[in-house]
Amino acid sequence: MNQTEIQARESLHPEHIVSPKSYVAVFLALLVLTATTTLVAFVDLGPWNTVVALGIAFIKATLVVLIFMHIRWSSNLTRIIIVGGLFWLAILLALTFSDFATRGWLPILRMRP
Amino acid sequence: MADPRRLPHGEDGGPATGPGYLQHHFESLVQQKDASSLGMWLFLVTEILFFGGLFLVYTIYRWSYPLAFADASRHMDVRLGTTNTAVLIISSLTMAMAVHSAAAGRRRLIIPFLAATMLLGTTFLGIKAIEYTEHIRHHLFPGPWFHYPGPQIHARPAELFFSLYFAMTGLHALHMVIGLGILSVLVVQSRRGRYTGQWHTPIEMSGLYWHFVDIVWIFLFPLLYLIGRHVH
Amino acid sequence: MAAEFIPEAEPLHPRDNYLNVRYGVGSWLLTRDHKRIALLYLASITFFFFLGGLFALLIRLELLTPGGDLVQSETYNKLFTMHGVVMIFFFLIPSIPAVLGNFLIPMMIGAKDLAFPRLNLLSWYIYIVGAAFTMWAVVHGGVDTGWTFYTPLSTAAANGHVVATAVGIFITGFSSILTGLNFIVTIHTMRAPGLTWFRLPLFVWSHYATSLIMVLGTPVIAVTLLMVGVERIFHLGLFDPALGGDPVLFQHLFWFYSHPAVYIMILPAMGVISEVVTTFSRKNIFGYRFVAFASVAIAVLGFLVWGHHMFVSGQSVYAGMIFSLLSFLVAIPSAIKVFNWTATMYRGSISWRTPMLYAFGFIGLFTIGGLTGLFLATLGVDVHVHDTYFIVAHFHYIMVGGAIMGYLGGMHYWWPKISGKMYPEGWARFAALIVFIGFNLTFFPQFVLGYLGMPRRYHAYPPEFQVLNVMSTAGASVLGVGYVIPMIYFAWSMRYGKNAPANPWRSTGLEWQTTSPPPTENFPVPPVVTSEPYVYATESEVVG
Numbered sequence: 001m002n003q004t005e006i007q008a009r010e011s012l013h014p015e016h017i018v019s020p021k022s023y024v025a026v027f028l029a030l031l032v033l034t035a036t037t038t039l040v041a042f043v044d045l046g047p048w049n050t051v052v053a054l055g056i057a058f059i060k061a062t063l064v065v066l067i068f069m070h071i072r073w074s075s076n077l078t079r080i081i082i083v084g085g086l087f088w089l090a091i092l093l094a095l096t097f098s099d100f101a102t103r104g105w106l107p108i109l110r111m112r113p
Numbered sequence: 114m115a116d117p118r119r120l121p122h123g124e125d126g127g128p129a130t131g132p133g134y135l136q137h138h139f140e141s142l143v144q145q146k147d148a149s150s151l152g153m154w155l156f157l158v159t160e161i162l163f164f165g166g167l168f169l170v171y172t173i174y175r176w177s178y179p180l181a182f183a184d185a186s187r188h189m190d191v192r193l194g195t196t197n198t199a200v201l202i203i204s205s206l207t208m209a210m211a212v213h214s215a216a217a218g219r220r221r222l223i224i225p226f227l228a229a230t231m232l233l234g235t236t237f238l239g240i241k242a243i244e245y246t247e248h249i250r251h252h253l254f255p256g257p258w259f260h261y262p263g264p265q266i267h268a269r270p271a272e273l274f275f276s277l278y279f280a281m282t283g284l285h286a287l288h289m290v291i292g293l294g295i296l297s298v299l300v301v302q303s304r305r306g307r308y309t310g311q312w313h314t315p316i317e318m319s320g321l322y323w324h325f326v327d328i329v330w331i332f333l334f335p336l337l338y339l340i341g342r343h344v345h
Numbered sequence: 346m347a348a349e350f351i352p353e354a355e356p357l358h359p360r361d362n363y364l365n366v367r368y369g370v371g372s373w374l375l376t377r378d379h380k381r382i383a384l385l386y387l388a389s390i391t392f393f394f395f396l397g398g399l400f401a402l403l404i405r406l407e408l409l410t411p412g413g414d415l416v417q418s419e420t421y422n423k424l425f426t427m428h429g430v431v432m433i434f435f436f437l438i439p440s441i442p443a444v445l446g447n448f449l450i451p452m453m454i455g456a457k458d459l460a461f462p463r464l465n466l467l468s469w470y471i472y473i474v475g476a477a478f479t480m481w482a483v484v485h486g487g488v489d490t491g492w493t494f495y496t497p498l499s500t501a502a503a504n505g506h507v508v509a510t511a512v513g514i515f516i517t518g519f520s521s522i523l524t525g526l527n528f529i530v531t532i533h534t535m536r537a538p539g540l541t542w543f544r545l546p547l548f549v550w551s552h553y554a555t556s557l558i559m560v561l562g563t564p565v566i567a568v569t570l571l572m573v574g575v576e577r578i579f580h581l582g583l584f585d586p587a588l589g590g591d592p593v594l595f596q597h598l599f600w601f602y603s604h605p606a607v608y609i610m611i612l613p614a615m616g617v618i619s620e621v622v623t624t625f626s627r628k629n630i631f632g633y634r635f636v637a638f639a640s641v642a643i644a645v646l647g648f649l650v651w652g653h654h655m656f657v658s659g660q661s662v663y664a665g666m667i668f669s670l671l672s673f674l675v676a677i678p679s680a681i682k683v684f685n686w687t688a689t690m691y692r693g694s695i696s697w698r699t700p701m702l703y704a705f706g707f708i709g710l711f712t713i714g715g716l717t718g719l720f721l722a723t724l725g726v727d728v729h730v731h732d733t734y735f736i737v738a739h740f741h742y743i744m745v746g747g748a749i750m751g752y753l754g755g756m757h758y759w760w761p762k763i764s765g766k767m768y769p770e771g772w773a774r775f776a777a778l779i780v781f782i783g784f785n786l787t788f789f790p791q792f793v794l795g796y797l798g799m800p801r802r803y804h805a806y807p808p809e810f811q812v813l814n815v816m817s818t819a820g821a822s823v824l825g826v827g828y829v830i831p832m833i834y835f836a837w838s839m840r841y842g843k844n845a846p847a848n849p850w851r852s853t854g855l856e857w858q859t860t861s862p863p864p865t866e867n868f869p870v871p872p873v874v875t876s877e878p879y880v881y882a883t884e885s886e887v888v889g
Contacts, residue, residue, distance in 0.1 A: 017216050018209075027206040031199060034334075038195050041339035049343050053335035061328045068209045068324045077533070078154050085158030088561045089165040091648055093172060095667070096597045099652065100173055102663035138457040138535075148460040148534045155526045159564040166568035166598055170583060173594055256580035269588045276581035276588075280572065 016073040026067045033060050134312045146314055153318045157325050164329055167284065171277050171336060174270070181270035183341030184263050188253060189278075190244060194338035197240050198330065204233035205327045212320040218310030223303045227316075230323065231296050234289055241286055245279075254279065278337055285333060288326045295319045362765065362862040377462035378865055383448035384763070385469050386439060389476065391832070393435040396483075398825060400428035405787075405821040408814050413805035421804035422489035423505065429492030431483075434514050435476055437748055438606060441613035442559075443472075443524055445755045446552045448763060450528060452856035452863065453546050455537025455872040460530040468523040475517030482506035482513065491802065493603070496584040496595040500576040508577055511570040518567045521609075525559025528552055537855070539874035543637070546854055546878050547630065550637040551616030554644035558605045558612075562648070566602035569595065593659050600651035608647040610744055611711070612640055614751020615682055618704050621758050622686045624852045625701035626693025629879040631685045639678035639685075646675045656727045665724055672722035679715050683708060698850070699773035703754030706781045710746025714739060717792065732802070735795025738788045746784055753780070753831065761845030765862040766838045772830060780827035786820025853880055 037056040045052065066072045071079060139145040175182045211226035252260035255276045261268040299316055302308065308316055363380045373381060404424050407415040416424065447465065451458050459465050482488055488505035490498050499507050532545070532553050572583045573595070582588040584595045623630050630636055652660060652668030686708055695701065717739040720726045730736060760768050790813040795801075799810050806814070848857040859868050 018213065020210065020213060023206060023209045023213065027202065030202045030205075034195065034198050034202065037335055037339065038191065041191075041335070041342040044343040050340065053339050054332075057332050057335050060331045064205060064324050064328055064331070068205055069321055074150075078150065081151075081154045081158055085161040085561070088158075088648065089161055089168075092162070092165055092169055092565065092601055095649065095652065095664075096169055096173065096594070096601075097176075098667050099593070099597065099655075099661045099664035100176065102661040106662055136462075138460075138462065144534055148530050151533055152461060152464075152526055152530045155529060155560055159522050159526070159560055161564075162561060163564035163568050166565045166572070169598065170572070170594060173591070174589075177591075178589060255582055272582060272588050273585075273590055276576075276583050279579075280575060280581055280583065284568075284571075 016070065018067065018070065018073070022067055026063050029063060030060055142312065149314050149318060153321050157321065160325060164281075164284070167277065167281050168332070171281065174273050174277065175336075175340070178267075178270035178273070181267035182274050183344050184267045185261075185271035185274035186337060186339070186341040187344075188248075188251070188263070189338045190247070191338055191342065193240055193244050194334055197237050198334045200233050200237045200240070201327045201330050204230045204237070205324055207233065208320050208323045212313075212317050215308050215313035215316045216310060220303070220306070220308065223308065223316065224300055227296055227300050227303065231293055231300075234293050234296070238286060238289055238293075241282065248275070281333055281337070285326065285329050288329070292319075292323050292326055295322065361864055362860065363865045364765070364862050366865050375466075377458070377466055379447050379451050379459050379462065379465055380763075380863065380865075380867075382465050382469055383444050386443040386447060386472070389469075389473065390436050390439055390444065393431050393476070394440075394828075397428055397431035397436055398828065400424050400431065402821060402825060404428060405818040407804055408806070409818045411806050411808045411811050411814075416804065418804045419489060422491075422802070423487035425802060426489050426491050426505075427483055427487050430479065430488070430510060430514065432744075433492055433606070433610075434517055435472075435479065437610040437744055438521055439472065439524075440610070440748070440752050441617065441755060442528070442552060442555055442609070443469075443520075445617065445752075445759060446528065446555075446613060447524070449759065449856055450531060450549060450552060451535070452859070452867050453549050453854060454532065454535060454540055455855055455868065455874065456531065456535035457866050457868075457871075459527045460535055461527050464523050465527055468520040468527070471523070472517055472520040475513045475515070475520065478509050478513030478516060480513075482509035485509075493599060494570065494573055495599075496573060496576070496592045497586065499573055500584060508574050511574050515567050515570045515574075518563045518570075521559045522563045522567075525556035525563070528556040529560065532556075537872050537874055543634065544874055544877050545637075546616075547619035547633070547636050547640070548613075548616035551612045551619070551640040554640040555609050555612045557641075557644050558609050558647065562602040562605045562609075565598060566606075569598040569602070572598075593655065596655050596658055596660075597651070600654045601648070604651040604654060605644070605647040607740070607743060608643055610748040611751075612643060614707065614748045614755075615640065617751045617755035617758070618686060618707050619682075620852075620854065621700045621704045621754055622689050623879040623881060624758070624850050624854075625696050625698055625704070626690045627696075627881040628689050628693040629877075629881055631688035631691075632681075633877070633879070635681050636685050639681045642678040643675060646671070646678070650675060650722075653722050653727070656724055657731050662724075669722055669724045673719065676715065676719060679711075683712055683715075697774075699768075699770060699777055700754045700758035702774060702777040702781075703750050703757065706777070706784075707747055707750040707754065710742050710750060710784070714742030714746055717742065730795055732800055733795035734791040734799050734801055737801050738791035738795060741788045741791070746788070750780070750784075753777075756831070756835070758850070759856075760835065760838070761849045762856060762861050762863070764835075764839055764842070765845050766842030767845050767849065768831075768838045768842060769834050772834045776827055776830035776834075779823060779830065783820050783822075783824030783827045787817050787824050788820070790814070790816045790820075853878060 033056050037053055040052050040056075041049065043049075065082065071082065135142055135145060139148070207226050207229040211223055211230060214220070214222035214226055248254060251262065252258055253275050255272045259272050259275070261271045263271065296319065299319055302315070363378055373385065376382060376385075403416070404421070407413070407421055407424075409415075413421070447459070482505070485506055488503065488507055488510045490503045490505065490507060494507070494511065499511075532549060536545075572581075575581045576583050576585065582590055584590045584592050586592060619630060619636060650668055650672040652664055653672045656665050656669075686704075717735070721730065721736060721739060757768060757773055760766070794810055794813050794817075797810070799806055845861040847860050849861075850857070855872055855874070856863075858872060
């Protein structure tokens with residue numbers, strides 16, 4: 001990046017200052033979601049309990065990342081890095097599961113750990 | 114193009130806009146800040162994968178022993194867990210406000226918000242310590258003294274659950290302790306007037322770290338405290 | 346980069362350079378200059394290279410005769426464990442990135458330093474602290490789990506200093522993470538004006554890919570070793586079969602990092618070869634973008650194949666099929682690189698200087714190592730040769746024949762820049778030849794041994810395997826000599842070598858446009874890049 005590019009960026013993108021109101025809004029949303037996830041956990045939804053619990057956790061995490069961690073206003077590179085990190089975690093989970101999920105398929109090896 | 118060697122420098126060229134903001138090998142504050150932010154996010158990616166290893170182990174064992182894990186999770190104190198979640202969320206708000214105060218140039222507000230964050234972080238660790246004490250008192254710490262109070266058919270996988278519980282929350286608590294250490298450095302530096310509206314990168318980066326640790330807990334809470342509640 | 350060549354004799358030994366600007370131990374131990382930190386790493390990894398080599402020689406000595414006569418089986422277990430731990434975590438993984446990468450990346454992109462100089466120094470100190478833990482374990486009786494730390498052997502059964510060694514590797518991992526992080530940020534933010542991504546030298550591309558692996562993979566091995574540690578100390582039964590835990594899960598976590606770690610070793614060497622082959626063929630690289638993207642492809646695909654280490658571990662056969670298929674894919678970018686280097690040399694004006702000899706060695710040996718890797722990626726064949734000397738030979742062809750050849754080639758190529766002195770060419774060619782002969786004599790017989798069924802990690806073997814083992818041990822001695830000779834003449838050249846010109850190889854790289862050795866700030870005037878790298882072809886047209 002050369003000097004002129006840098007100066008151009010400096011004038012075009014001053015640091016974004018988020019209003020405290022959005023912080024408080026996110027904060028309240030997080031509290032409501034925490035209460036929701038706790039209450040829902042006591043209701044029997046069968047397999048959906050886990051889905052709801054993890055779904056709410058993802059929404060909460062996304063709110064924190066977007067607003068508290070300023071990703072809504074940051075560069076694409078930063079977003080790619082975050083998505084990349086999560087993608088690599090997904091690789092770890094998915095390929096490990098390719099082992100554990102298929103262990104029972106072969107009749108002679110029908111045993112789980 | 115200006116000769117960069119003639120740009121005002123921090124460490125060896127004397128102060129430019131304040132005490133040593135621009136390091137000698139950068140050309141501008143924007144470049145320096147981009148580098149810090151990129152570096153911090155990459156570090157957080159390493160943290161995702163660091164905790165990710167434990168989340169993988171949790172996922173595999175939970176998938177292998179769903180009933181035992183559900184049963185074991187009912188030995189958690191949901192009230193304390195929910196309170197702690199709320200405490201961490203409030204601390205994220207105060208941390209965000211500390212960063213905001215620094216960015217907006219309200220230097221007098223930085224220290225109160227940092228102090229509030231530290232107080233909440235300490236509260237979280239205190240509550241965690243109470244929980245740990247209770248678990249150990251009830252022989253729920255894995256190893257030779259482990260004694261499972263629930264159905265004995267679940268006893269051994271339940272010990273796995275508690276191994277994971279202590280490993281995951283322990284690693285999270287360690288990150289909280291490190292975070293408190295970082296925040297205390299920030300408080301000291303703020304007292305010295307190091308941070309301005311123009312340059313407050315350390316506060317911002319520490320904020321990212323603090324929020325990340327909060328996010329880890331956002332996932333730990335349902336996975337460890339809530340999964341068995343609906344089973345009666 | 347501008348095809349402008351500084352005449353050979355012109356700037357002899359400039360007065361101020363990074364080596365003589367300050368003196369004293371403190372000026373080295375507290376330096377933030379990436380070039381000095383590279384030399385700190387050079388000294389440390391050279392120590393570990395010879396320590397690991399010593400273990401290797403003891404292993405080969407024991408295997409000279411079929412009976413277990415030189416050392417007890419327990420001692421032998423410790424020897425191969427510490428050979429692996431030292432060579433992998435304390436030599437190969439830091440070798441090219443921490444020495445040549447550290448030294449060259451800022452220079453190749455026209456920057457004054459890495460983005461985080463203090464972090465760079467910190468990663469060296471972290472490396473040293475980790476090394477201290479491991480050395481403590483070595484001195485106090487070592488560890489015998491194999492470098493793989495498989496559970497439950499490592500958590501419940503092994504008597505050695507598992508925790509100290511694991512802590513050492515855990516700590517050193519952070520050094521690797523910080524180095525990778527520093528490189529990525531530097532390459533993104535510190536490039537000189539005009540240096541676009543597709544004008545970057547391929548050495549920088551391969552280090553970018555390496556850094557991705559360091560950042561994405563290393564945390565997983567860190568947390569895995571942490572789990573082994575807490576299981577051993579606090580009896581948290583994370584992988585304990587008695588509680589229903591699964592040791593195979595440990596292997597998944599371990600290989601998620603440790604397979605890509607092989608690419609941490611080989612990718613930087615590939616970067617070296619791309620620089621050396623173009624310079625000494627005086628040709629532009631054939632298919633720049635293919636070579637660049639092949640590095641990234643190897644890094645990414647490398648994360649999808651770890652299960653091929655576990656075909657006989659109790660992993661599901663279906664997962665084995667997926668991992669086998671994915672493993673074959675790695676051959677594609679690897680082959681692209683080999684073909685493109687060959688095509689670069691085709692009709693080039695090749696000079697047989699020492700770095701080029703190592704590049705030839707690399708290409709040939711890496712090809713053998715890579716092709717035998719395909720045998721191992723094949724489910725059925727792997728069952729036959731798993732845990733035999735076949736696999737030992739295979740990965741030594743990659744790690745020694747590939748990575749160390751690349752490292753030595755790079756050290757010779759950039760030695761004039763690093764030290765400001767020329768090494769003695771005759772001796773260097775001789776040593777390169779010795780290394781090549783010694784290497785093949787050591788490891789080729791191991792392919793045969795493995796195929797015939799000699800298992801790895803035993804200190805005794807049936808007498809019919811002795812001839813091949815004697816050949817291998819003889820080769821190891823030759824190889825050892827081949828490694829000592831460069832040590833001697835590099836040290837000799839620092840005092841007695843001829844002063845090196847700024848650009849002895851008439852290379853187009855930015856790092857050659859400054860003096861040898863460079864000044865602390867690398868370039869007296871910050872460079873501006875106006876063209877692509879490796880513009881040798883135009884020059885030969887003009888000249889020839």
